[in-house]
Amino acid sequence: MTDKPKLSMLTLGGTIAMTSANESGAVVPRLDAADLLSTLPELDIDLVTHDFRSLPSPDIGFTDLAALADKIEQEIADGATGIVVTQGTDTIEESSYFLDRTIGGDVPIVMTGAMRHPQQAGPDGPANLSAAFVVAADPQARGLGTVVVMSDEVHAARYVRKSHSTSTGAFTSPNAAPIGHIVEQELVLLSRPRPYEPLPRSPRLTETSIGMVHAALGDDGEWLRPFAEHTDGLVIAGFGGGHVPSRLVPLLAELAEAKPVVLASRTSSGPVLTRTYGYPGSEQDLLSRGLINAGFLDPFKARVLLHVLVSAGADRAEITRVFRASGEIHVS
Numbered sequence: 001m002t003d004k005p006k007l008s009m010l011t012l013g014g015t016i017a018m019t020s021a022n023e024s025g026a027v028v029p030r031l032d033a034a035d036l037l038s039t040l041p042e043l044d045i046d047l048v049t050h051d052f053r054s055l056p057s058p059d060i061g062f063t064d065l066a067a068l069a070d071k072i073e074q075e076i077a078d079g080a081t082g083i084v085v086t087q088g089t090d091t092i093e094e095s096s097y098f099l100d101r102t103i104g105g106d107v108p109i110v111m112t113g114a115m116r117h118p119q120q121a122g123p124d125g126p127a128n129l130s131a132a133f134v135v136a137a138d139p140q141a142r143g144l145g146t147v148v149v150m151s152d153e154v155h156a157a158r159y160v161r162k163s164h165s166t167s168t169g170a171f172t173s174p175n176a177a178p179i180g181h182i183v184e185q186e187l188v189l190l191s192r193p194r195p196y197e198p199l200p201r202s203p204r205l206t207e208t209s210i211g212m213v214h215a216a217l218g219d220d221g222e223w224l225r226p227f228a229e230h231t232d233g234l235v236i237a238g239f240g241g242g243h244v245p246s247r248l249v250p251l252l253a254e255l256a257e258a259k260p261v262v263l264a265s266r267t268s269s270g271p272v273l274t275r276t277y278g279y280p281g282s283e284q285d286l287l288s289r290g291l292i293n294a295g296f297l298d299p300f301k302a303r304v305l306l307h308v309l310v311s312a313g314a315d316r317a318e319i320t321r322v323f324r325a326s327g328e329i330h331v332s
């Protein structure tokens with residue numbers, strides 16, 4: 001009998017696991033869980049490891065995420081009290097949100113990665129991985145859902161963004177703040193996001209296609225109709241509080257009749273408005289034409305959520321209800 005935390009570690013690749021394959025020095029994913037663990041002091045935990053994928057994170061897709069979620073649920077069913085996932089940082093804000101929305105229960109899922117690869121001076125991977133184990137092993141983390149641990153900060157999956165392309169402090173929670181810190185190898189928890197009911201993962205996840213379009217100055221939207229034809233739903237990342245050029249309005253209204261069209265903001269923080277502006281192409285105009293308000297959800301997380309809902313066959317009323325609940329800021 002042991003009362004050590006029983007953790008499972010799954011590796012997906014990313015910079016944390018990259019080394020150069022030739023003299024060019026350019027790095028690719030090559031390291032496995034044993035390599036990553038060899039950089040840490042001995043851990044006082046019961047640990048099983050799974051080398052799940054070895055990908056740069058731009059290559060992770062919904063098929064990988066669905067398989068990862070299934071595997072994590074299996075690990076939890078087998079008694080894991082915490083899960084650590086390593087992956088590339090480019091898409092961790094999306095994959096963490098996918099896991100957060102589709103896996104229920106209290107077992108914390110802690111994702112981490114690195115901004116500097118192991119061959120650079122001062123690689124951050126070992127420190128991030130060590131911090132991820134601290135969080136996953138701490139009973140306070142039960143019920144937190146999926147979190148991203150980077151630079152000794154704990155970010156809720158629903159808020160976290162990669163906000164810088166190279167900094168080791170790249171991860172922020174623009175609409176909130178980190179929900180915790182790691183101090184002297186211990187978790188200091190500041191707030192707890194309100195738990196969600198898990199959403200179903202449909203087998204149709206892999207064949208669903210949700211498009212995302214950013215509003216841009218002077219865009220005439222000529223290309224939008226052929227683009228939209230190939231999608232099952234759209235996320236429009238509008239200017240400011242949720243605005244587009246007025247000439248796009250008739251087409252967006254037409255599309256919103258045919259498929260779910262979600263309105264987010266391209267600004268990276270702050271919500272889509274509801275009652276400030278009334279000009280053609282404003283938030284009020286678009287919402288009155290059937291676009292669904294993403295609230296505080298950024299366009300990338302809105303796209304993940306719409307993907308999950310559309311693939312599961314949710315109707316417009318259900319999509320609107322889930323977005324209304326998900327677009328709020330929930331901490332206590």
Ligand SMILES: NC(=O)C[C@H](N)C(=O)O
Binds near residue numbers: 013115
């Ligand atoms: N820092 C990183 O991990 C970036 C890398 N391109 C990835 O996402 O796989």
